[in-house]
Amino acid sequence: MKKGGGRTSRIRRRKRFGKAESRGVNESYKPEFIELKKWLKDRNFEDTNLIPARFPGTGRGLMSKTSLQEGQLVIALPESCLLTTDTVLRSYLGPYIAKWQPPPSPLLALCTFLVSEKHAGDQSPWKPYLEVLPKTYTCPVCLEPEVVNLLPGPLKSKAREQRTRVWEFFSSSRDFFSSLQPLFPEAVESIFSYSALLWAWCTVNTRAVYMKQRPRQCFSTEPDTCALAPYLDLLNHSPAVQVKAAFNEESRCYEIRTGTSCRKHEEVFICYGPHGSHRLLLEYGFVSPRNPHACVYVPKDILVKYLPSTDKQMNKKISILKDHDFIENLTFGWDGPSWRLLTALKLLCLGAEDFTCWKKVLLGEVISDAHEKTSLDIAQKICHYFIEETNAMLQKISHMKDEDVALINQLTLVETLRTEELKILQASTEILAGLQTAFM
Numbered sequence: 001m002k003k004g005g006g007r008t009s010r011i012r013r014r015k016r017f018g019k020a021e022s023r024g025v026n027e028s029y030k031p032e033f034i035e036l037k038k039w040l041k042d043r044n045f046e047d048t049n050l051i052p053a054r055f056p057g058t059g060r061g062l063m064s065k066t067s068l069q070e071g072q073l074v075i076a077l078p079e080s081c082l083l084t085t086d087t088v089l090r091s092y093l094g095p096y097i098a099k100w101q102p103p104p105s106p107l108l109a110l111c112t113f114l115v116s117e118k119h120a121g122d123q124s125p126w127k128p129y130l131e132v133l134p135k136t137y138t139c140p141v142c143l144e145p146e147v148v149n150l151l152p153g154p155l156k157s158k159a160r161e162q163r164t165r166v167w168e169f170f171s172s173s174r175d176f177f178s179s180l181q182p183l184f185p186e187a188v189e190s191i192f193s194y195s196a197l198l199w200a201w202c203t204v205n206t207r208a209v210y211m212k213q214r215p216r217q218c219f220s221t222e223p224d225t226c227a228l229a230p231y232l233d234l235l236n237h238s239p240a241v242q243v244k245a246a247f248n249e250e251s252r253c254y255e256i257r258t259g260t261s262c263r264k265h266e267e268v269f270i271c272y273g274p275h276g277s278h279r280l281l282l283e284y285g286f287v288s289p290r291n292p293h294a295c296v297y298v299p300k301d302i303l304v305k306y307l308p309s310t311d312k313q314m315n316k317k318i319s320i321l322k323d324h325d326f327i328e329n330l331t332f333g334w335d336g337p338s339w340r341l342l343t344a345l346k347l348l349c350l351g352a353e354d355f356t357c358w359k360k361v362l363l364g365e366v367i368s369d370a371h372e373k374t375s376l377d378i379a380q381k382i383c384h385y386f387i388e389e390t391n392a393m394l395q396k397i398s399h400m401k402d403e404d405v406a407l408i409n410q411l412t413l414v415e416t417l418r419t420e421e422l423k424i425l426q427a428s429t430e431i432l433a434g435l436q437t438a439f440m
């Protein structure tokens, strides 16, 4: 037997490099995928590389039929399969969009089309695509308020902003929906309800690919960059892969080329961007374990929590941090407190006698060993505070999971986020302890 080639060593290697077991269960036999494949074939797309499958860690995705080499074309989806604002303008909705003032946004056009086609059911030429779309989503706007309450502070605020934004999107679109009444025998309010628009908004937000369209007068000035790409949008995210994805003007296909090789029968991933857990949850409704971009954000109230409240220069220090853009994005990561967090703390820890050195601190200069030590001690206290808070939240979530079975999926999502954050904080506290020993 070749050295290290056996099953045990393969498993050991996978564990060491954190590669999840990615073998999935083939789902191509399912009627919805058979219909979708037929629909794609009618539009000149036949897939040779991929199979729809369900994977233990990531859910539904695409599995490679063959091994894929770096640089290989994974999928080339013809323009005829893409759903863009052009598709909408060419449809029965086109004349209504063209005459509506003020011009609707490209996003509203896409969402209106999705809701209307979904309502058309069997009559919709897009039915095979609509049938494979998720029925519900897990972006924060879809979470129950008591689940949103369990999110870390900065994400909780963004989740609430998202809810407000989607509600305003709905209420500001009602008059436009009313103008579509001649197209439907039913009352438009029953078709373009908040829940229908929310579903469409989440569909576009979590699944659209970036494809810039030329600006058109019939739309508002918001960027027109979203296209829905049936089948291709079954590809899940991994922070560990590199891909090239773009519309090819020559072949008139949306193409994805892999920058990372993939073995036969493994899940094929693309990378949605170098996003941390908060962004992934906010935009896509999931959390990726062991995400190298994940971090724990330190908001201003916690930043100053362990500093003497008697510091007369505190307000001045805070305004310096604000002026120099050092008050946001202060984080703990897998490799400890960020340089920005430590720098902000060093500035806040300056004694009255050293206060004039604040510029040196922002440039990364060391003021004294004592000052370095104080800043590390404060960073460690903040880290411990977060560990305690996260543990308390995890206990609360576990309790709520026992109490409210209906919320189990939403609670599990937040639990995954909090568990990842706990691991980051534990890594950070160890790193900080190592740094602190240098000053003992």
Ligand SMILES: C[S@@+](CC[C@H](N)C(=O)[O-])C[C@H]1O[C@@H](n2cnc3c(N)ncnc32)[C@H](O)[C@@H]1O
Pocket (backbone or CB within 6 Å): 057, 058, 059, 060, 061, 134, 206, 207, 233, 234, 235, 236, 237, 238, 283, 284, 285, 286, 287, 288
């Ligand atoms: C473009 S779709 C990918 C296909 C999707 N899994 C499906 O079944 O339709 C994006 C959505 O897939 C899910 N997703 C993507 N990457 C994931 C991952 N690494 N782990 C868990 N869910 C993921 C999230 O729900 C996300 O909103």
